[in-house]
Amino acid sequence: MTQNKDLKPITLYSHAAGPNPWKVAMILAELNVPYKPEFLNFQDLKKEPYETICINGRVPAIQDPNTDVTLWESGAIVEYLIETYDKEGKLTYDTVPERFQVKQWLFFQATGQGPYFGQAIWFGKYHHEKLPSAQQRYMDQVLRVYDVLNRALEGKEYLVGDKCTYADISFIAWDHRIQVVFKDDFGIEELEKKYPNYARWHKVVAARKAVKEVLEDNDRAVAANQN
Ligand SMILES: N[C@@H](CCC(=O)N[C@@H](CS)C(=O)NCC(=O)O)C(=O)O
Known part of the structure; x- marks a missing residue:
């Protein structure tokens, strides 16, 4: 069987700070699928040549030379990555439910x-006017998501069954970003007090070798972009 590491690298269209591409990078890294990130600026997304790859003008998108699949x-x-490259079910299950x-x-x-989370960051940091009711609305929703995860993880190590799956990993990039952007409100120490199951789970998943390395790449890319 072809080992994933022997594949041609997948191009991952990415952005230094935007969490969605980093979520994909984590799955690629977990599955040992080689990839090359191509970092784009937001102003280059909603025009050619990128719109031919992703008509929605957002990242991530991938181009897989092993299968000729382009996807956003x-x-x-x-x-797609799980079905194509996780034949042994490392990050998923073949059982129902x-x-x-x-x-x-x-x-x-x-x-x-x-x-x-994206709107909370937008209205908290980037919107051209301060709109407290919009800020409050999205902060409340962030807390609601933490509460849902905290309750779902009561007495459980992972979201589904007894192993870490792509479901657990998919939350980490946005969790990491919001913790960095609002470190006083959503720093892990604060979250630990209010949402202990969530905080424990976040730390375990974020500490996985592949996930940790991608988060470090993410932090480096953000730092380099600020210079
Ligand atoms: N639902 C999309 C969301 C993609 C998305 O919003 N990506 C952000 C970066 S994390 C983006 O491209 N923003 C650029 C823009 O809004 O113009 C996905 O999950 O891929």
Whole structure:
């Protein structure tokens, strides 16, 4: 069987700070699939040549020379990588209901975590006027997501079954970003007090070798981009 490390590298269209591409990078790293990140600036996304790759003008997107597949939307990319390159089920299950419960959490992450965390950061840091009600609305939603995860992880090490899956890993990039951006509100020490199950789980998943290395790459890319 071809080992994943013998594959041609997948191009991952990425951004230094945007968490969604880093979520894909973590899955590639976990599965030992070689990839080369191509970092783009936001102003280059909604025009050619990138719009031919992703008509939605957002990252991530991938181009896989091993299969000739081009794909965007981080959740779809994660599912593609798992189905194509996780033949041994390292990060998923082939049993029902577990196989679908992993997808359930990935969908929750992509629709319930990413967009709300993104809006919390937008209204908290980048919006051109200060809108306290919008800031409050999205901060409340961030806390709601933490509460859901905290309750789901009561008495459990991981979200589904007894092993770390792509569902657990998919939350880490946004969690990491929001902890960095709002370190006084969402630093791990603060979260530990209010959401102990969540904080324990975040630390365990973020400490996995592949995930940790990608988070370090993420921090380095953000630092380099600020210079
Ligand atoms: N639902 C998309 C969201 C992609 C997304 O919003 N990506 C951000 C970076 S994390 C982006 O490209 N932002 C650029 C923009 O909004 O113009 C996914 O999960 O891939």
